[in-house]
Amino acid sequence: MPRRNRPKSSRRPESTARPLGSGFGFARTETGPDGDWIVRTVPAAQAQKDYRCPGCDHEIRPGVGHVVAWPADEYGTVRDRRHWHTGCWNSRKRSGRGFGLR
Template identity: 40%
Template structure:
């Protein structure tokens, strides 16, 4: 008996003419942009600022600007100094979570 060359398992949707392709999930641009830190220059140095969305905020943090708790589910910023005196790794290790408004309205104390 000759061998059948037809696959026994369903193949790719595009390979079968009668089937429709699976819907492509929509890209969440806000989530994609949230992971990319931006650089900000200030009189006290260069800072990297990363937005944390409500979806990704899972723990309690204390804001260094107002000393209040940032609860889970609240959008906020993670900020670290790029030009730290002890190097970039030390700046990243010293990152802090800020309320968006506290970071925007912070006063520079020199």
């Protein structure tokens, strides 16, 4: 009989990610010095427009995977979303760039 490579339990671990209505996957909440942010990963196949990264001020070209972040509070709207290079978003806490975008 072949071995199973996954646990026999059908129970899945709980996740802090939640589905969004946009159909682009899951979002997670991250905390930074400037508050809580909702962050969603945009895969390269879904990236179809040019954006300007607030972390490095360079373009994010179509076909480049990146993240979208917006404030998690009740005042965060669609207009507050920012598209970041994944590396810029991950290093923003060290560099201090990009904070205060509210």
